[in-house]
Amino acid sequence: MSRLFRVPARVISALCVVSILYSTATAQSAPQKVFGYRDFTEQAKLDTAFMAVPDAKLAGTHLKELTKAPHWASSPEDYATAEYVAAKFKAAGLETEIVPYRVYLNKPKKIVLEARDADGKVVMTGPTKEHVDPSKDGGDLFQDDLRVLPAFNGSSPSGDITGEVVYANYGTLADFKTLRDMGVDLKGKIALVRYGQNFRGVKVYIAQKLGMAGVLIYSDPADDGYVRGDMYPKGPYRPESGVQRGSVQFIAKYTGDPMTPGVASTMSLPESKRLAPDKLTEDNPSIPSNPISYHDALPILQRLGGPASPRNWQGGLPFTYHLGSTATAGTSPAVKVHMHLEQDYAIRTIWDVIGKIRGTEDPDAWVVAGNHRDAWVYGAVDPNSGTAAMLETVHGLGELIKQGWKPKRTIVIGSWDAEEEGLVGSTEWTEEHAEELSHAVAYFNTDVGVSGPHFNAEAVPSLKQFVREVTQQVPSPSGGTVYDAWKHDQQTNEDNRARTRATAQGVAGGEVRIGNLGSGSDYTPFFQHVGVPATDFGSGGNYGVYHSVFDNYNWFIKFADPTFVYEQQQARVLGLEILHMADADVLPYDYRLYGQEVVSYINGVAKDATAAGIILDTTALLKAAERFRNAGEAVYARQNDLPTGSTGAFNASLRKAEEMLLNPVGLPERAWFKHTIYAPGEFTGYAAVVIPGITEALDGGLGKPNATLAQDQAQILTDALNRSALVLEAITR
């Protein structure tokens, strides 16, 4: 799955010769003072020893092996990758186990799509197989494998429906509201929406709430096709037949096995503890949906009648986009689509791979790092570029173990399965280990590890500075450190900057901006369900083949990282995150910045409420946030001037302060999400909503703002902040 760290097209002269300095494996001169350490000298030596190990070529070998066959979750090929990863973990000296779960997954048995014009003439029969001309630009040797599943949506029900088509742009809340405001009748119709701007499950979620019959989601060439640049195999962008598969699970409600919200789907979990298929609630898709290529969308879109769409809904296909019939279904001529989806739903076995290195001083404080392993097809970028990097991280840790090193805290490495279906492997494992994870000190995620050279990260505010420091130690293949290259990207790339600005707040002037954690990858159960402080990072590029058959080794070595030097970089970044979090004297959580951000969020909603004429009393809330911030400042000073002696209790309290930000009751209408400060937006899916209880009550979604609910949520947040502040204050008292 993964939220795409997409770096929009930049104006790069293909003629200008870029001289790339391949940095050597030596660490940059280690900083004198590093947050969390009394003295960084010994850690700096360890870092240097570690950094020398991750190997670009070996990462390439891992990637090639992991992606040699389609390995959809629960398939035999998926199990083979689990064995490969487990073997590497063991070889490095990790206590390793393959952990199976039994989860409810759909696999397409039959996908038939047919479109008829207003006269009833068939104008499209699909889906068209993903295919590029084998004789041009090197072709593609992966596309014809018989194990490639037809493109489908995870979590879509079966269905055999016919409906009139309405074009709904990106299918965002704003788009559907526009249609509603225009008086377009949506009931019983099929939405044709394009990918982008929100999580695909949200498109279906809104369509379902509005009484639509089904959804087709296509990839518009304006978004990841020829408008952005040359199409695969000539260039990195999505070709005409390319389809973005993906889950439409309502991940803003809960993630993981749809049958077991909040409960681990262990092999021994009795059927009675699972929701029967007919007992799945409205928190799951009940209308059929399927992804399609622009090849298959074009004949539909081109024939839509009705008014021209708003001009900013126009995509890259060569005609004016119309809305389709705006009248009640059946009352005027309209393009109709017949969707016949037969999904083979079954409880299937998936396999996480878990490797551990026991800590010597505080073994119950886990440092967890993970990446998923399952792919919609080959998954060269998503996820196995991350897996390959992670295996080289493990390689490095293994070398340190051989040299006699042992971490203070326990390191746990997870290779998750069935992430694509809805973060299933990580969610079930998290649910199984919720108790142990309540004192895990961090979860470090990497998913689409490498699709190009542009580093990007998101994190809980308490770890933003941590990520900056780590990246300042790792060399970038483009020269300087990862941090330097990242900062340069943010300064020079308008689009990238705009994107980051949208998600990052409260960051001082000169530093790189780090976004907030939304959802779409495996950090969600750790961070938003059980409260483990988390980071997520990747190295992005012109990744136009996301979730298609073309996200394969051939694409990767042509367009992402031909010499695997960014793989090596990512292995190092992940490794230093793990090493520092496992061995720091005091946990490097920055509650000062956390407090500043929370204060700014509250000022933000207060302003929004006033602007909207909603009465919201934020006096107590703001006071609690300021208290939390002040406590964070005091703790930050203490962290920088550590008293001698054990830091065990100090660290436990630091971790406890994050736990206090959870609300055991969960968010309104989505009890699985416990974090009071961050959640995926109900109507965005990928993107984070801050202080979600208040924000979404004020926003109102498809309905009206709810001032009472907002006030209630403000009280819950006030309590959480006061609880957390109390814990922090106790440290410095």
Place this chain on the structure above:
Amino acid sequence: MSRLFRVPARVISALCVVSILYSTATAQSAPQKVFGYRDFTEQAKLDTAFMAVPDAKLAGTHLKELTKAPHWASSPEDYATAEYVAAKFKAAGLETEIVPYRVYLNKPKKIVLEARDADGKVVMTGPTKEHVDPSKDGGDLFQDDLRVLPAFNGSSPSGDITGEVVYANYGTLADFKTLRDMGVDLKGKIALVRYGQNFRGVKVYIAQKLGMAGVLIYSDPADDGYVRGDMYPKGPYRPESGVQRGSVQFIAKYTGDPMTPGVASTMSLPESKRLAPDKLTEDNPSIPSNPISYHDALPILQRLGGPASPRNWQGGLPFTYHLGSTATAGTSPAVKVHMHLEQDYAIRTIWDVIGKIRGTEDPDAWVVAGNHRDAWVYGAVDPNSGTAAMLETVHGLGELIKQGWKPKRTIVIGSWDAEEEGLVGSTEWTEEHAEELSHAVAYFNTDVGVSGPHFNAEAVPSLKQFVREVTQQVPSPSGGTVYDAWKHDQQTNEDNRARTRATAQGVAGGEVRIGNLGSGSDYTPFFQHVGVPATDFGSGGNYGVYHSVFDNYNWFIKFADPTFVYEQQQARVLGLEILHMADADVLPYDYRLYGQEVVSYINGVAKDATAAGIILDTTALLKAAERFRNAGEAVYARQNDLPTGSTGAFNASLRKAEEMLLNPVGLPERAWFKHTIYAPGEFTGYAAVVIPGITEALDGGLGKPNATLAQDQAQILTDALNRSALVLEAITR
């Protein structure tokens, strides 16, 4: 020709019902105090009498008659329109004459275009005839007239060339510099450029300077085709085969008959006074060029090799735009185009129609208003929507004459010919009457009179307030006054606002912004060659068929102004401009605002020079500008508090102050342009460059900034401002 007042696509719900209030013909309540009048009472009555006359239906009749046949300048059909206009002038009581000139014009004899791919296979044979499906959306009954000339460029030489194609985006200075900076070899190649952002002649001008062999200019669907909205005849935008004809004369050098710069091409002018065709300088196109449709551009563009173009060069066609071969011609496989143009160049007769109403008090002070009459094909919008409105203005003046009214100053109405070829009719007439025009008090232009409901104007700063006052008296068909609707447009239309902001400066907060006069229509000879204060206005819309066969009566009544109420509005605006300028007690020139704008221009270039590290001493210049502004303020106060008695000498001085801003030597490298404050940009053509002598010396064009030249030009401008200030100071002394 005309600069397009194009209002970019707005997000308008086709479902929302817009209730349009058709205002009655009565004037809005007349303002108490109007600039230029001691007492407005009598004028208000006259205005009311005038406003009742212009008739929407009659304007429609004029338009239908004027556009019933293609009437390219010098054609028999063009002469028929001259006779129609002359008859209307006479009927209204104007002293009327048809004034012929003999000018050098080209007419296409043979236009053959052929493209071959890198393997030598023919992939396009053109040009394709402009044509839409007659069976769909009402078809088009005008497209098959045998008198329609094939699409061509006025002023293109004949040529029979073959060259490799390079895509150069809009062909702006910045675009060609980008190619040069990328090391793309341009010598001997053919530029494929798209319409937009500058005057088409500038595209050819730069290509010629860079040693290219020829230019093809096409209309990209992103700019006026399906990306903007539905194509004709379904919608107002340019269809697949639609071509924008047009002159590529280097109008920033000089306008009018290319053989007689600065001299009138009267019937009696001996051949010896005309430049022989082989004596035309580099101020004229020497490389062949031709406009094409996207239908004909597509097969070329789609096959271009080389690197992908910068991503903001991508247009609306369904593939990634590439640059073409970047190597020296002939050294690598490339798409080639063969252009075979046979132009029938000849000295041809054109016909201006001139109508006069003698002034009673100051007959030598001419108030000139004009519009061109010739069209590339039918010219429903460009220019005859302006002609139709102007005839209804004349109708109104005629009624006043019948009622016994006579103007104080002489009114001259011009119906210009061969504007499309390079403002030829107006330029030759201006050159013939340069002496009389040196004390003409205004030139009011209208060209693309009506293509929709969005009023727009440009003016010399001294007449900006005048335009605002006039539009405050005329009702808008959309309710309120023209001024109100115009202001509302500027406040609500982002694109419109951005466009206006780019050209307007020094305007106070709440008022509508009025741009500066560049070029592209008939005000240029009046204002920039002989110094007559001028305005230009139009009423714009979704005008996607500019200079094509589809700019015809059918398009007009479907998409521009079905009931001709905007025609009526424009007739009234033009009429009030004329009446007020002819009868005001004191000329309503606002030198206060003029001075403020000039000061701001000088501060602007001083800042730019500093930023570019160029030493430019603006001390004396700024002092002169401030003197000019201060004198303007004093004069403005006097105009508002007129002493009793004759204003003859006062008015003569007011007019003289504008004349003093001319430099008889003209601008560097383009002596025909005499105005020191405004000129069309050498590299923009349509758009105005302010204080052009300094601005363009600092800019450097294709070369380097020239600080010495800038300083010389600053001295010239200093002298002009001091001269003008001296005249103004004398009034109030």
